[in-house]
Amino acid sequence: MxxxxxxxxxxxxxxxxxxxxxxxxxxxxxVSKVMxxxxxxxxxxxxxxxxxxxxxxxxxxxxxxxxxxxxxxIGVLLIDIRNPFLPEVIAGVNGVxxxxxxxxxxxxxxxxxxxxxxxxxxxIDYKMDGLILVAPRLPSEILAKFAVQIPIVAxxxxxxxxxxxxxxxxxxxxxxxxxxxxxxxxxxxDIEMLSLGERQGHAVSVVRQREIGFRRAMQRxxxxxxxxxxxxxxASPKREEAMRKFLSRKDRPRAVFCWSDLDAITLLSLAxxxxxxxxxxxxxxxxxxxxxxxxxxxxxxxxxxxGRELGQVATRALISRxxxxxxxxxxxxxxxxxxxxxxTRSGNSTDRQ
Amino acid sequence: MxxxxxxxxxxxxxxxxxxxxxxxxxxxxxVSKVMxxxxxxxxxxxxxxxxxxxxxxxxxxxxxxxxxxxxxxIGVLLIDIRNPFLPEVIAGVNGVxxxxxxxxxxxxxxxxxxxxxxxxxxxIDYKMDGLILVAPRLPSEILAKFAVQIPIVAxxxxxxxxxxxxxxxxxxxxxxxxxxxxxxxxxxxDIEMLSLGERQGHAVSVVRQREIGFRRAMQRxxxxxxxxxxxxxxASPKREEAMRKFLSRKDRPRAVFCWSDLDAITLLSLAxxxxxxxxxxxxxxxxxxxxxxxxxxxxxxxxxxxGRELGQVATRALISRxxxxxxxxxxxxxxxxxxxxxxTRSGNSTDRQ
DNA sequence: GACGAGTTGTAGAACGTTCTCCATATAACG
DNA sequence: CGTTATATGGAGAACGTTCTACAACTCGTC
Numbered sequence: 001m002x003x004x005x006x007x008x009x010x011x012x013x014x015x016x017x018x019x020x021x022x023x024x025x026x027x028x029x030x031v032s033k034v035m036x037x038x039x040x041x042x043x044x045x046x047x048x049x050x051x052x053x054x055x056x057x058x059x060x061x062x063x064x065x066x067x068x069x070x071x072x073x074i075g076v077l078l079i080d081i082r083n084p085f086l087p088e089v090i091a092g093v094n095g096v097x098x099x100x101x102x103x104x105x106x107x108x109x110x111x112x113x114x115x116x117x118x119x120x121x122x123x124i125d126y127k128m129d130g131l132i133l134v135a136p137r138l139p140s141e142i143l144a145k146f147a148v149q150i151p152i153v154a155x156x157x158x159x160x161x162x163x164x165x166x167x168x169x170x171x172x173x174x175x176x177x178x179x180x181x182x183x184x185x186x187x188x189x190d191i192e193m194l195s196l197g198e199r200q201g202h203a204v205s206v207v208r209q210r211e212i213g214f215r216r217a218m219q220r221x222x223x224x225x226x227x228x229x230x231x232x233x234x235a236s237p238k239r240e241e242a243m244r245k246f247l248s249r250k251d252r253p254r255a256v257f258c259w260s261d262l263d264a265i266t267l268l269s270l271a272x273x274x275x276x277x278x279x280x281x282x283x284x285x286x287x288x289x290x291x292x293x294x295x296x297x298x299x300x301x302x303x304x305x306x307g308r309e310l311g312q313v314a315t316r317a318l319i320s321r322x323x324x325x326x327x328x329x330x331x332x333x334x335x336x337x338x339x340x341x342x343x344t345r346s347g348n349s350t351d352r353q
Numbered sequence: 354m355x356x357x358x359x360x361x362x363x364x365x366x367x368x369x370x371x372x373x374x375x376x377x378x379x380x381x382x383x384v385s386k387v388m389x390x391x392x393x394x395x396x397x398x399x400x401x402x403x404x405x406x407x408x409x410x411x412x413x414x415x416x417x418x419x420x421x422x423x424x425x426x427i428g429v430l431l432i433d434i435r436n437p438f439l440p441e442v443i444a445g446v447n448g449v450x451x452x453x454x455x456x457x458x459x460x461x462x463x464x465x466x467x468x469x470x471x472x473x474x475x476x477i478d479y480k481m482d483g484l485i486l487v488a489p490r491l492p493s494e495i496l497a498k499f500a501v502q503i504p505i506v507a508x509x510x511x512x513x514x515x516x517x518x519x520x521x522x523x524x525x526x527x528x529x530x531x532x533x534x535x536x537x538x539x540x541x542x543d544i545e546m547l548s549l550g551e552r553q554g555h556a557v558s559v560v561r562q563r564e565i566g567f568r569r570a571m572q573r574x575x576x577x578x579x580x581x582x583x584x585x586x587x588a589s590p591k592r593e594e595a596m597r598k599f600l601s602r603k604d605r606p607r608a609v610f611c612w613s614d615l616d617a618i619t620l621l622s623l624a625x626x627x628x629x630x631x632x633x634x635x636x637x638x639x640x641x642x643x644x645x646x647x648x649x650x651x652x653x654x655x656x657x658x659x660g661r662e663l664g665q666v667a668t669r670a671l672i673s674r675x676x677x678x679x680x681x682x683x684x685x686x687x688x689x690x691x692x693x694x695x696x697t698r699s700g701n702s703t704d705r706q
Numbered sequence: 707g708a709c710g711a712g713t714t715g716t717a718g719a720a721c722g723t724t725c726t727c728c729a730t731a732t733a734a735c736g
Numbered sequence: 737c738g739t740t741a742t743a744t745g746g747a748g749a750a751c752g753t754t755c756t757a758c759a760a761c762t763c764g765t766c
Contacts (some may be wrong), residue, residue, distance in 0.1 A: 014722090016721090016722055016723085017722065017723065018722080022631035026745080026746090027746045027747080028723085028746085028747090029724085029725085029745075029746055029747075029748090030744095030745060030746075032723070032724060032725080033745085035723095036724080036725095038724095038725090039626045039744095040744050040745075041744075042743085042745085043746085045744080045745075059474055059478055060478070060480050060723070061420070061480070061722050061723065062415055062419075062475060062478040062479045062723095062732055063424070063478065063479055063480045063721085063722080063723090064420050064421030064721070064722035064723040064724090065753090066419075066723090066751095067414070067416045067417050067420055067721090067723065067724085067750095067751045067752065067753085068722085068723050068724040068725075068751050069723075069724045069725075069751090070724085072415070073475075073479075080642075081434070081439075081443050082437075082440045083443075084435075084437070086434075087435045090434050090461055091434075091463070094461060095764065096465065098468075102461070103460075103471075103472070103475055104461075104567040104765060105458045105459065105460060105688070106458065106460065106461065107445060107456075107458060107459065108457075108459065109442055110444075110447065114749075115451075116439075118456075119456070121412055122415060122426075122456055122713080124416045125412055125413070125414050125416065126416055126479070127414070127416045127751095146636040148715085151696075178741095181714095184723080198761095221732075237753065249431040255365030256732095265648060266648075266652055268373070268468055269648050269649030269650045270649065272649055272650060273649050291435075292648075295618060295619070295622050295645075295651075296623065296625055297618070297622045297625060297650050298621030298622055298624050298648075298650055298651075306665055306726080313728095367752090369751090369753085370752065370753065371752080379716090380715065380716045380717075381716085381717090381752095381753085382714060382715075382716055382718090382754085382755080384713090385753070385754060385755080386714095386715085386754095388753095389755095391752080391755090392713095392714095393713065393715075394714075394715085395713085395714060395716055398714080398715080413752080413753070414751085414752050414753070416751085416753090417721090417751070417752035417754090418722045418751080418752080418753055418754075419721095419752040419753090420722065420751090420752080420753065420754085421720075421721050421752085421753050421754040421755075422721090422724085422753075422754045422755075423754085450751095481720095490720090529722095621726080626710075655748095695718075699757055
């Protein structure tokens with residue numbers, strides 16, 4: 001136990017695998033084996049090596065690891081850090097990763113395809129062990145091409161036919177159905193959906209899925225074969241303009257289902273401003289159950305897709321893929337309704353105003 | 354220009370620096386020089402090499418780079434991804450980095466010192482070129498120890514005496530002063546601050562700075578030598594409880610300055626619930642000017658510290674440090690007030706209720 | 707036309723791991 | 737006691753860059 005001084009006169013101060021090896025009196029390869037807990041290591045050897053690692057506070061260089069083998073890092077790609085739903089996903093990922101020896105590194109693509117591509121490439125170049133892409137913008141063929149080089153799990157990306165990578169989703173069709181069913185149960189018949197403007201999102205996007213679910217539930221409720229869906233632009237001046245126009249429409253519906261809380265909350269603000277009472281004049285139901293929706297001031301009913309669970313499930317799927325699974329998996333979570341005052345006065349909170 | 358086939362029979366399909374070199378008919382070292390635009394490269398050589406890089410769609414391996422030299426990556430450490438102020442900082446960082454050949458990788462520490470340490474170590478082990486720590490929890494001595502190994506810029510961390518690393522801050526003392534001055538200008542005299550519970554944050558934290566500024570402005574305004582500061586716990590059941598107690602206090606002040614929008618917004622919700630009118634019974638001013646504060650439903654006056662600018666400034670500082678600066682810099686931004694209805698009816702939005 | 711000063715390109719040793727053999731020691735079995 | 741399996745440890749070649757030293761070549765300049 002003489003942890004006196006390094007025996008060989010090393011002038012470099014970094015503790016490498018070699019330092020550990022000489023300190024423990026074993027070979028470099030042995031230390032490597034212990035760390036990766038590979039086959040063919042006796043308990044005695046393992047003990048000696050772990051003691052040395054402890055004593056020297058040795059940390060393997062991630063860069064060097066990546067050059068040859070595993071880097072024990074997984075990359076997470078976020079489309080947008082502003083959406084309050086995404087932090088939940090991260091929390092889920094970190095939760096699963098914490099007890100393992102993996103770590104997450106996050107990149108933010110800001111919804112730009114260019115940046116998204118280059119971040120994915122960077123993560124590959126870092127020899128990361130796997131990727132979790134949250135609501136990626138890239139088409140499925142491109143993702144499949146990347147998936148050849150690195151295990152990929154896509155979250156919030158509906159392509160159940162993908163064979164090269166896994167997907168993890170809340171069932172967005174079902175979520176929209178639940179919203180419509182809730183509105184119907186409150187007695188509303190004149191229902192419209194506020195969806196996302198044309199150019200955003202291809203067929204695989206969550207928005208389109210919610211539209212499909214909306215249509216199906218409306219038809220099933222006997223409310224016409226082509227229920228009304230309004231498209232709201234995403235950029236800021238036009239967005240509010242479109243909502244104001246909607247609110248002041250003569251034939252404004254009695255209830256509205258918004259594709260996302262972000263839109264629903266802005267709608268609530270504008271409604272208050274324009275004297276449209278919620279829910280007396282207009283019932284509103286959002287999607288995501290973001291923390292803001294839960295505020296007493298806002299009190300927005302919303303569909304809850306547990307971001308945390310999505311993150312957890314995606315991480316487990318990724319790890320199993322890293323460890324050898326090749327058949328693709330496509331996992332669905334079932335979302336649920338959180339009722340609040342914007343749906344009906346008997347929501348679950350006290351009255352406003 | 355015969356980009357026919359690879360000349361040598363390489364069975365490995367990865368394009369490495371060697372592939373580029375043979376394709377361009379030059380040495381490996383030459384290619385490396387061109388990429389790092391190092392000294393001693395003729396225009397002719399540079400052209401040949403860049404052509405080859407283009408033709409082969411070559412991307413240098415980040416892992417290999419990190420092993421020997423620069424990795425052209427900077428690490429960003431976030432204390433908490435839920436705080437809506439942080440995404441702005443990221444946006445600022447990415448904005449500055451986009452045109453350069455650097456890229457950002459983000460880690461989330463969830464305010465756990467343990468995780469914060471291990472993430473910093475990981476980033477060092479990746480041989481990242483520099484670190485931006487946003488509101489780190491670790492004490493200054495520890496940061497200084499890390500700063501020996503890697504350039505560090507701390508954002509939202511008040512330690513102007515640090516010599517080993519840089520700091521970039523909004524002037525939180527001044528921000529609190531501005532808040533108090535605004536309340537005074539509206540004629541309020543009975544002012545209290547809602548701050549963060551005891552155990553959170555050491556002397557260098559932004560919260561303590563805001564307390565200092567609050568006290569100074571109150572004294573300057575002739576409102577006693579030890580103005581009232583209430584501490585609100587951070588965890589959820591106790592937090593609301595403390596706020597309710599505050600709101601129902603007999604000697605409740607006429608105006609309140611909250612250390613953060615997160616607290617101010619919850620306070621507004623509870624006030625509405627308990628029938629305390631804002632601003633007639635209680636004026637409220639927050640800190641951060643988060644997107645939620647700007648909502649018509651919330652309409653919270655707040656101190657704006659441009660997170661985006663903080664991110665930009667921090668990134669520039671980091672790059673200059675990476676490129677050789679050794680003297681430490683401590684940069685201050687001046688925050689500003691955004692007036693809204695929670696401060697006075699003449700805020701800037703339409704009336705509520 | 708020899709000599710230094712610059713300029714441009716190259717060879718080859720790091721960097722710190724992993725991982726594929728290979729050598730040895732021990733156990734198992736007839 | 738030989739033969740064969742099995743378990744354990746080690747040597748040394750990758751991995752894909754950077755970077756130091758140095759060679760070769762081109763100019764002036766004396």
